[in-house]
Amino acid sequence: MNKLSLIKPIIKTNVFDKCFISSITDDSRDVQKNSLFVARQGIGSHGNEYIDEAIRRGASCIISDQSFEKEKDIPNYFLNNLEDQILAILFSFYELIENNFIFHGVTGTNGKTTTSFMAHNIMRGLKVPSFYRRMLKEKIDLLLSDCFDQRPDLFLIDFSISENNEISVSIDGDNGVKVEDCMFISREIEGNLDRDEIDFSLKVASCGATSPLIKARQYSKHYGRTLSIKTSDDQYEGKLTSANEKFINIVWKVREPKPIGKGKITVEKSIDIDYKEFPPDWFEGLDDSQFRSKKYNRKINYFKIKSGLSQEEWEEKGWINSQDPRGWFQWYCRYFLGRRTDDDERQIQRWNNFCGEKGRWRNYIYTKIFNKETTINDLSFSLAVRQSLLHWGYMINEEDFSMWKLKNGI
Numbered sequence: 001m002n003k004l005s006l007i008k009p010i011i012k013t014n015v016f017d018k019c020f021i022s023s024i025t026d027d028s029r030d031v032q033k034n035s036l037f038v039a040r041q042g043i044g045s046h047g048n049e050y051i052d053e054a055i056r057r058g059a060s061c062i063i064s065d066q067s068f069e070k071e072k073d074i075p076n077y078f079l080n081n082l083e084d085q086i087l088a089i090l091f092s093f094y095e096l097i098e099n100n101f102i103f104h105g106v107t108g109t110n111g112k113t114t115t116s117f118m119a120h121n122i123m124r125g126l127k128v129p130s131f132y133r134r135m136l137k138e139k140i141d142l143l144l145s146d147c148f149d150q151r152p153d154l155f156l157i158d159f160s161i162s163e164n165n166e167i168s169v170s171i172d173g174d175n176g177v178k179v180e181d182c183m184f185i186s187r188e189i190e191g192n193l194d195r196d197e198i199d200f201s202l203k204v205a206s207c208g209a210t211s212p213l214i215k216a217r218q219y220s221k222h223y224g225r226t227l228s229i230k231t232s233d234d235q236y237e238g239k240l241t242s243a244n245e246k247f248i249n250i251v252w253k254v255r256e257p258k259p260i261g262k263g264k265i266t267v268e269k270s271i272d273i274d275y276k277e278f279p280p281d282w283f284e285g286l287d288d289s290q291f292r293s294k295k296y297n298r299k300i301n302y303f304k305i306k307s308g309l310s311q312e313e314w315e316e317k318g319w320i321n322s323q324d325p326r327g328w329f330q331w332y333c334r335y336f337l338g339r340r341t342d343d344d345e346r347q348i349q350r351w352n353n354f355c356g357e358k359g360r361w362r363n364y365i366y367t368k369i370f371n372k373e374t375t376i377n378d379l380s381f382s383l384a385v386r387q388s389l390l391h392w393g394y395m396i397n398e399e400d401f402s403m404w405k406l407k408n409g410i
Contacts, residue, residue: 006092007036010085011063015077019061023142024093032142033058033149038089040065040082117198136198137161140189144169147188154181155217157207165200170207172218177206219243229273236271247272282333303379307387319350332393355394357403361385365396366404376401 004021016036025031026038028050037054039047039062048066061075065082079085090096104119106112140159148154154177158170169185171177186204193200213219213227222240227250229236238252251270258265298306314320314327321343324331331347355362365385369376376396379386386396 003093006095007089010088010092011077011079013077015075016061019075021060022145023138024090028054028057031057031059033145034060036060037062038082038086039063040086136165136193136200139193140167143189143192144185147185151181151184154185155215157211157214157218165198167200167202169202169204170211171204172207172215174217174221176221182206216243219248236273238269238271241270249273301387302390303383303387305383305387307384308391321346328392351392355389355392357407361389362394362396362400363404365389366401369396369401370405370410 002020002022003024004016004019007021007024008016019036020034021036022034023032024036024038026040026042026047028037028047031037031054035054035058037047037051037059039051039054041047046066048064048068051062051064051068051072054062055072055074059074061077062072063077063079063082065079067078068076106115106119108115140161144156144159148156153175154171154173156169157172158168160168162168167189169189171181171185173181182204186202189204190202207214207218213222219240220243223242225240226237227240229238229248229250236250236252238250240248240250242249249270249272251268253266253268255264256267257263296306296310298304301307309317311320311327320327321331323341323343324334328347328350331343332351335344335347351359353359365382368382369378372378372381376398389396
């Protein structure tokens, strides 16, 4: 996932518009491919002294609070107030909410890493979110990326980290997966993680012959085989004849009555199935387990709070139309891509009732902000309402708040 868009409002420059940024660091030893290297003053030296090393390690761009002695080969930007902006940059990059974030600093000569790890596990036991585990996930993401750069015939199917730091990696390959391939991935990850720093278990395995096909590259290995395909509307079983980045084609034979006369004939049927209905960049950087899991995880939500009803409750209330079994959001995605149906008017009205200009919950939150004499960034109240609005694709903002006050004569 390119994280440039997350920090651009902070750094306010177009210099990096053609850059891909996947990580950020001020330590040249930690630079990976597509890192943003932050050159800042350290205890004994300035980061500018290590820019060439950062470039050799794969940095895609540089920010510094000191001018460069000579022209650099990659995009770079001088930010005079870097020290004042660094926290804002990091909060934006890691998508953290500053008002709800507590810093715990650990300093000293010996035992810093051990103390940090112990504190993380105590917080985890108390069900308090800790940034420690998120850093682990991003590090493994980079290690996996390096693995697949070395072995382009292999590709990732799934990757997850449990609350107990059980790391699970599922892979596939254009030519299948051997035990040696799993061992290669395992060595690359385990060799770059310190067990003295964090206790973890690691499992690397092939996706298995009976596992569902998820990636386009998997289908190309199964030409001529009989597949069972389940869509949101129907289920098919037939021989796979072709596959590309968007469609697969299967054929099958059925016995049907003759058009004329008695008896039956064998008829070959074919269908193109759009198994990648939505553009792949919509899901870029997402962990598949987040949207395939049947278990509700409030930590995935933007405001880290439970909000909304289950699929079963939506169906019981009659809010689900059979053409869009996943509800309003699925309808909206298809509407955005150009589909038009008889259900559009109803769905648009539902959105207006919830978060349109006269919508109940949009007006509720702006009224509450005004009555509390606070700002839209005050996250001390109504997080469930904010999350519900976001489920409908609406984030409260200053422009709409100003319009609300104007219409209410305030």
